[in-house]
Amino acid sequence: DSGVTQTPKHLITATGQRVTLRCSPRSGDLSVYWYQQSLDQGLQFLIQYYNGEERAKGNILERFSAQQFPDLHSELNLSSLELGDSALYFCASSGGSGSVGTQYFGPGTRLLVL
Amino acid sequence: DQQVKQNSPSLSVQEGRISILNCDYTNSMFDYFLWYKKYPAEGPTFLISISSIKDKNEDGRFTVFLNKSAKHLSLHIVPSQPGDSAVYFCAAKEGSQGNLIFGKGTKLSVKP
Numbered sequence: 001d002s003g004v005t006q007t008p009k010h011l012i013t014a015t016g017q018r019v020t021l022r023c024s025p026r027s028g029d030l031s032v033y034w035y036q037q038s039l040d041q042g043l044q045f046l047i048q049y050y051n052g053e054e055r056a057k058g059n060i061l062e063r064f065s066a067q068q069f070p071d072l073h074s075e076l077n078l079s080s081l082e083l084g085d086s087a088l089y090f091c092a093s094s095g096g097s098g099s100v101g102t103q104y105f106g107p108g109t110r111l112l113v114l
Numbered sequence: 115d116q117q118v119k120q121n122s123p124s125l126s127v128q129e130g131r132i133s134i135l136n137c138d139y140t141n142s143m144f145d146y147f148l149w150y151k152k153y154p155a156e157g158p159t160f161l162i163s164i165s166s167i168k169d170k171n172e173d174g175r176f177t178v179f180l181n182k183s184a185k186h187l188s189l190h191i192v193p194s195q196p197g198d199s200a201v202y203f204c205a206a207k208e209g210s211q212g213n214l215i216f217g218k219g220t221k222l223s224v225k226p
Contacts, residue, residue: 042216105157
């Protein structure tokens with residue numbers, strides 16, 4: 001158990017809809033990262049938050065947004081969903097903003113867009 | 115263009131033998147490398163890491179070797195066990211950037 005929790009574990013929705021994925025980092029970790037893993041792809045970095053502030057952006061679509069709350073949990077919002085958004089979404093946490101700290105991953109949310 | 119490449123999608127090894135998983139990278143600014151193991155329906159689990167100032171790091175049955183001049187790293191598992199069967203991801207980090215850049219993974223099968 002990495003100490004990172006993600007809910008829900010599975011999500012099935014329709015095209016055009018909006019969903020929210022939730023992540024709670026390990027106790028004491030200030031950084032939260034979101035990654036997407038599509039079929040046959042490695043994990044693609046989406047966005048990082050550090051202590052409530054956006055720190056880095058990767059290949060995140062404009063339809064996607066995220067935030068980190070004062071209690072350090074984070075939410076990833078996906079809107080106007082398309083079939084191609086079906087993927088595994090992982091959250092990871094680490095102790096620092098850009099330090100050498102190892103990232104610890106949650107179990108992921110499997111999103112299926114029909 | 116992929117900055118971290120794992121060219122072997124799969125590897126099959128006999129129990130007790132050595133497993134060698136390879137990873138190549140293109141960005142010379144990467145200063146930290148990590149290996150993660152992933153079982154189906156679970157998140158990636160951190161395995162071992164190495165700083166770019168070192169050429170070897172060992173942790174039990176797992177050893178990571180880094181060849182900076184060749185921009186190549188490898189993960190050695192000795193001896194391999196059936197429980198090691200999983201997908202292994204190589205990841206790299208650049209300086210002050212916090213995010214990791216992952217390869218596409220190598221599926222290791224260790225046969226009894």
